[in-house]
Amino acid sequence: MRKRKTSNAQRRKNLEALTPLKHYRYREVKRFTNSFACVVGKGGFGTVYKGNLPDGRKVAVKVLKDTKSNGEEDFINEVVSMSQTSHVNIVSLVGFCYEGSKRMIVYEFLENGSLDQFISTRASSVAEWRRRLYYILLGVARDLEYLHYGCKTRIVHFDIKPQNVLLDSNLCPKVSDFGLAKLCEKKESIMSLLDTRGTIGYIAPEMISRVYGGVSHKSDVYSYGMLVLEMIGATNKDTVKNTTSNTSSIYFPDWIYNDLENEQQNRIYGDDLTKEEEEITKKMVLVALWCIQSYPSNRPSMNRVVEMMEGSLDALDVPPRPIFQIPMAPLRESSTLSGDISVYIEE
Incomplete structure (x- = not known):
């Protein structure tokens, strides 16, 4: 267990070094989603919740399922690739949460959905x-x-x-x-x-x-x-x-x-x-x-x-x-x- 915790912590540090995005703690995400009260989407990847940041911005929080099948790779792919983009037709990432098995991506909230x-x-x-x-x-x-x-x-x-x-x-x-x-x-x-x-x-x-x-x-x-x-x-x-x-x-x-x-x-x-x-x-x-x-x-x-x-x-x-x-x-x-x-x- 100690080895696994060390491995997760190292991966999180590596991810933080790869991207300028804000790293949120789980307790912060739980707070600005009101304990994940409002579901705005579901899929094979997990569930998307609506949230409100302290500065008033509306965000969507994608909580990835805890799966052994490439879940961590997909999460890192998304965070790293999207953090390198800036275009009017790409969803803007705000930050991410990576604590143990908890993997979440915070991005701008779009009113009209998919x-x-x-x-x-x-x-x-x-x-x-x-x-x-x-x-x-x-x-x-x-x-x-x-x-x-x-x-x-x-x-x-x-x-x-x-x-x-x-x-x-x-x-x-x-x-x-x-x-x-x-x-x-x-x-x-x-x-x-x-x-x-x-x-x-x-x-x-x-x-x-x-x-x-x-x-x-x-x-x-x-x-x-x-x-x-x-x-x-x-x-x-x-x-x-x-x-x-x-x-x-x-x-x-x-x-x-x-x-x-x-x-x-x-x-x-x-x-x-x-x-x-x-x-x-x-x-x-x-x-x-x-x-x-x-x-x-x-x-x-x-x-x-x-x-x-x-x-x-x-x-x-x-x-x-x-x-x-x-x-x-x-x-x-x-x-x-x-x-x-x-x-x-x-x-």
């Missing part, structure tokens, strides 16, 4: 949400561009999905949950991973089988493309539900390709969209389809994705249809793969 929660409860019309969605997804693209090219060390997130995109009071998107992230040198194009990490439905095919190529920052590009497609489907969920209700094995982008090829795009657009809104929607779809190409070498980089999102629809071609079939995860139901293929079901 993208999947907000879009399922607040969308009043397809037209309204397509306009907002474009700017939200453009913000996520800019964040990934920053992680891949704007940081001193490249950061690959490996878990881009609606649950990890949070919205502030102005609906500005902020990417969160860097527990599966990996840091690598920018000159390194291929990463060496001993595990499979990501979320079913968003995980790139090369993460499952190396026949598609090596794992790299292009894995985030794939996840981003699936995020875009799912959010477009979510804003027109009645059509998507009717489309997929008779076949549980359908690969989600297949019917989008079919509609583009047959020029039957009402299922993509929905009803009552202006010509401008239809063009924005088609542009998002085409960008997403380029992002989910089977082989990483055929996907655009995130700086190119930003250019495509900001550019003209006329400059975009319809990409080839991917040759693989990986089932799309239902909205708000996902399985996270991490470490030794450990599976966590998020609620």
Whole structure:
């Protein structure tokens, strides 16, 4: 027991040396969360509580589960990687708590919660949400561009999905949950991973089988493309539900390709969209389809994705249809793969 306490204390000191973030004692966290009274989220990682710092700032406190499966590694990944970032579209970390088995991350509180929660409860019309969605997804693209090219060390997130995109009071998107992230040198194009990490439905095919190529920052590009497609489907969920209700094995982008090829795009657009809104929607779809190409070498980089999102629809071609079939995860139901293929079901 004495040896274990010494080891934990040394790890905490090492972590404090790696990051300028404030280190909170457990008793402090318990105090400003009112003994963890207000739950604002739950998942396979643990529970998120709302808190109020002494200076009046609202914060969210993620309390990680005490698990033997890569829990400590994920915690250190998140604290170290996020402490090295500063971007309008990344959740700001305030501090952390690391005492024995207690691992907690304190970050800014975002009023509108996650993208999947907000879009399922607040969308009043397809037209309204397509306009907002474009700017939200453009913000996520800019964040990934920053992680891949704007940081001193490249950061690959490996878990881009609606649950990890949070919205502030102005609906500005902020990417969160860097527990599966990996840091690598920018000159390194291929990463060496001993595990499979990501979320079913968003995980790139090369993460499952190396026949598609090596794992790299292009894995985030794939996840981003699936995020875009799912959010477009979510804003027109009645059509998507009717489309997929008779076949549980359908690969989600297949019917989008079919509609583009047959020029039957009402299922993509929905009803009552202006010509401008239809063009924005088609542009998002085409960008997403380029992002989910089977082989990483055929996907655009995130700086190119930003250019495509900001550019003209006329400059975009319809990409080839991917040759693989990986089932799309239902909205708000996902399985996270991490470490030794450990599976966590998020609620």
